[in-house]
Amino acid sequence: MSTDSSPHLLTISRETGIAIGSVSATAKLLAEGGTVPFISRYRKEQTGSLDEVQITTIRDRMLQLAELDTRRSAVLKSLEERSLLTPELKKKIEAATTLSAVEDLFAPYRPKRQTRATKAIERGLTPLADWLLANQNADPSDEAAKFIDAEKEVPTAADALAGARDIIAERVADDATLRGRVRKTYEEEATVSSKIMFGKNEEADAQKFRDYFEWSEPLKSIPSHRMLAIRRGEKEGFLLMRVEVPLERITPLALPAWVTSEGPAGKQVAMAVEDGCKRLLMPSMETETRLFAKKRADETAITVFAENLRELLLASPLGEKRLLAIDPGFRTGCKTVVLDRSGKLLHHTVLYATAGSNNQLYEAAVELTTLVKKFQVEAIAIGNGTASRETEAFVKKLKLPSTIPVVTVNESGASIYSASDVAREEFPNEDVTVRGAVSIGRRLMDPLAELVKIDPKSIGVGQYQHDVEQRALKNSLDDTVISCVNAVGVELNTASKQLLAYVSGLNATLAENIVAWRNENGAFSSRAELKKVPRLGEKAFEQAAGFLRVRGAKHPLDASAVHPERYALVERMAADLNCTVQDLLDKEDLRKKLDLTKYVSGDVGLPTLRDIVAELAKPGRDPRKQFEVFSFQEGVEKPDDLKVGMKLPGIVTNVTAFGAFVDVGVHQDGLVHVSQLADHFIRDASEVVKVGQKVQVTVVEVDLKRNRIALSMKAKPDLENRRSAPGDRDTRGPRPGGGRPSAAPTNDWFSQAMQQAKKK
Numbered sequence: 048m049s050t051d052s053s054p055h056l057l058t059i060s061r062e063t064g065i066a067i068g069s070v071s072a073t074a075k076l077l078a079e080g081g082t083v084p085f086i087s088r089y090r091k092e093q094t095g096s097l098d099e100v101q102i103t104t105i106r107d108r109m110l111q112l113a114e115l116d117t118r119r120s121a122v123l124k125s126l127e128e129r130s131l132l133t134p135e136l137k138k139k140i141e142a143a144t145t146l147s148a149v150e151d152l153f154a155p156y157r158p159k160r161q162t163r164a165t166k167a168i169e170r171g172l173t174p175l176a177d178w179l180l181a182n183q184n185a186d187p188s189d190e191a192a193k194f195i196d197a198e199k200e201v202p203t204a205a206d207a208l209a210g211a212r213d214i215i216a217e218r219v220a221d222d223a224t225l226r227g228r229v230r231k232t233y234e235e236e237a238t239v240s241s242k243i244m245f246g247k248n249e250e251a252d253a254q255k256f257r258d259y260f261e262w263s264e265p266l267k268s269i270p271s272h273r274m275l276a277i278r279r280g281e282k283e284g285f286l287l288m289r290v291e292v293p294l295e296r297i298t299p300l301a302l303p304a305w306v307t308s309e310g311p312a313g314k315q316v317a318m319a320v321e322d323g324c325k326r327l328l329m330p331s332m333e334t335e336t337r338l339f340a341k342k343r344a345d346e347t348a349i350t351v352f353a354e355n356l357r358e359l360l361l362a363s364p365l366g367e368k369r370l371l372a373i374d375p376g377f378r379t380g381c382k383t384v385v386l387d388r389s390g391k392l393l394h395h396t397v398l399y400a401t402a403g404s405n406n407q408l409y410e411a412a413v414e415l416t417t418l419v420k421k422f423q424v425e426a427i428a429i430g431n432g433t434a435s436r437e438t439e440a441f442v443k444k445l446k447l448p449s450t451i452p453v454v455t456v457n458e459s460g461a462s463i464y465s466a467s468d469v470a471r472e473e474f475p476n477e478d479v480t481v482r483g484a485v486s487i488g489r490r491l492m493d494p495l496a497e498l499v500k501i502d503p504k505s506i507g508v509g510q511y512q513h514d515v516e517q518r519a520l521k522n523s524l525d526d527t528v529i530s531c532v533n534a535v536g537v538e539l540n541t542a543s544k545q546l547l548a549y550v551s552g553l554n555a556t557l558a559e560n561i562v563a564w565r566n567e568n569g570a571f572s573s574r575a576e577l578k579k580v581p582r583l584g585e586k587a588f589e590q591a592a593g594f595l596r597v598r599g600a601k602h603p604l605d606a607s608a609v610h611p612e613r614y615a616l617v618e619r620m621a622a623d624l625n626c627t628v629q630d631l632l633d634k635e636d637l638r639k640k641l642d643l644t645k646y647v648s649g650d651v652g653l654p655t656l657r658d659i660v661a662e663l664a665k666p667g668r669d670p671r672k673q674f675e676v677f678s679f680q681e682g683v684e685k686p687d688d689l690k691v692g693m694k695l696p697g698i699v700t701n702v703t704a705f706g707a708f709v710d711v712g713v714h715q716d717g718l719v720h721v722s723q724l725a726d727h728f729i730r731d732a733s734e735v736v737k738v739g740q741k742v743q744v745t746v747v748e749v750d751l752k753r754n755r756i757a758l759s760m761k762a763k764p765d766l767e768n769r770r771s772a773p774g775d776r777d778t779r780g781p782r783p784g785g786g787r788p789s790a791a792p793t794n795d796w797f798s799q800a801m802q803q804a805k806k807k
Contacts, residue, residue, distance in 0.1 A: 084533035151223035164217035167210030183313030216323030256280035271347035352509030358738035372488025375434035430458035436684035459507035552590025607666035679712030717756030
């Protein structure tokens with residue numbers, strides 16, 4: 048990324064309101080290979096304490112402007128090679144500030160396929176078109192007769208005039224000024240409409256789009272999810288979509304610039320202008336506006352996805368506990384694993400705890416209780432898929448020690464992980480069911496460390512993620528994962544190569560080299576030892592070191608977020624107080640004695656000094672919230688158990704533009720429409736709820752036939768007149784196993800099992 052672009056820096060400063068000095072410094076740091084997390088955390092003096100969002104905005108806008116420069120150069124080169132570049136045109140192109148403006152200026156000169164206008168030009172009718180524009184008071188009959196030529200396929204004067212009008216129509220459609228005005232009109236006044244494709248209304252697959260069989264709303268206010276839903280219906284062949292502005296709104300924009308008289312020739316020009324607008328300009332603008340609307344909808348959907356992903360990645364970790372993890376099931380049994388505090392697999396088995404003979408149920412109870420005792424299990428994780436509530440009921444009936452929490456874990460994407468190359472590499476001798484159960488357990492320990500092993504798109508917290516522009520989605524989700532990983536920090540001696548790859552300054556190759564060095568030489572004893580890793584140079588060390596932790600290292604700051612480049616500064620602070628660095632970490636009264644102004648220098652200011660002191664107070668602190676055990680309401684295990692008016696605890700599983708989906712423990716998430724999120728008006732659901740948030744909801748509607756549950760978070764919800772806008776619904780369908788009757792037994796075999804377990 049070049050920094051030799053002063054006009055671009057001024058443009059970004061003007062657009063964002065960020066001081067030009069901060070923009071310039073940030074661009075320079077990025078060009079030097081700085082990452083967003085590093086610049087945000089360790090270069091505050093240079094940037095004026097810009098946060099990650101601001102730095103990312105500068106980075107992305109610099110890339111966009113670079114693309115504009117590339118296209119501008121290509122256009123100028125094309126015009127120059129064809130001897131079409133005039134000084135005036137060159138000046139206009141160089142002054143254009145958007146890709147649309149560049150393309151509008153290039154439009155009249157762009158090499159075209161055969162059109163009605165190009166054919167007319169080949170027949171020699173350009174002089175007639177010029178004459179019509181210049182002599183609009185005159186009668187064009189005699190002039191048109193001069194162009195009659197059977198060999199050129201112009202048999203009559205009327206044919207000559209028609210060809211001349213075609214030439215004028217194309218000029219009108221290519222007029223840069225007019226295109227700019229019409230573009231703005233489309234953005235402000237266009238209407239999006241959709242209707243069912245002829246002959247498709249009876250098809251079963253079309254019914255998911257039935258809200259849009261006859262639909263219309265303004266383009267400028269259509270929500271992202273509705274635009275993407277209509278486009279998906281169009282793509283699948285069930286809907287016809289249009290983005291339109293009435294012709295009578297467009298022609299008045301064009302006529303004054305082209306028609307100067309109501310004379311006979313002027314009427315010919317007016318006909319050409321209307322034809323150019325209707326046949327050429329408006330279809331072109333509709334195509335362009337559709338792309339603009341798609342891009343805008345994509346940006347909103349991607350933002351929502353990224354925000355949801357952030358909440359999921361930063362979910363509270365249980366921490367290092369000895370875990371028993373269960374991937375529930377009915378017929379195939381519950382895949383059960385035991386993990387040590389580092390997540391290492393110690394044992395695996397299959398328990399028939401939800402559907403089996405009494406003997407199998409008895410054996411499952413004995414075995415599970417025995418495993419808890421043998422491995423000194425400190426927590427139990429249960430996946431939230433098929434048979435989740437039945438498995439939870441089974442486990443709780445065993446009456447294990449109250450100190451062992453039983454936690455339901457969101458298992459979205461676990462099956463993706465279990466079949467991945469990453470899982471096969473970790474557990475080459477285990478099948479997918481064991482890998483899936485391990486993933487569920489590790490997610491409870493540390494959601495971030497486990498979820499980075501899965502493609503973010505597979506985690507299931509987005510909407511229409513397969514419909515949006517995939518490169519933009521990937522870039523946004525990668526930025527989100529990188530931000531989360533570096534905000535939390537990574538333990539150098541235990542992190543997987545997948546987690547290390549997201550650390551600032553590292554990549555997949557360096558992460559693999561770190562793990563290989565660790566396997567060959569043992570645990571890192573310091574951050575400085577990173578420099579011994581093959582291909583990890585000074586720049587990578589600079590960018591990564593502050594985000595890596597080495598617990599138990601000789602230097603106490605190696606376990607903190609204080610960057611190695613500031614160790615000497617902290618040691619100087621300690622020397623000034625006649626104490627050790629460890630004393631500074633341990634004693635608040637010593638830290639309070641520090642006069643930070645004494646340590647301000649050319650490259651270290653108060654922002655960095657305050658960060659250092661905050662880190663000394665809580666070295667290596669985890670920004671994630673404290674873990675809290677959550678339990679669904681007992682006796683509510685399937686949609687049939689729900690009744691209107693019932694109040695239930697739930698967990699938010701997804702936040703969309705139109706509301707939030709909440710898991711209340713019945714294998715089918717319910718929707719809290721945006722209008723039901725609070726007693727006051729809510730524009731954006733993310734203002735009120737986040738993924739993973741624990742909430743209290745009221746059931747307002749249960750539609751078993753369509754697998755839909757409507758919920759409310761209002762203090763006094765309206766249970767009779769609930770409505771939602773078209774498309775505001777869960778398109779994901781019920782979870783596997785949803786609605787199945789509980790297979791949990793009711794016989795007296797539990798007491799027998801408990802007695803047998805005690806004997807063991």
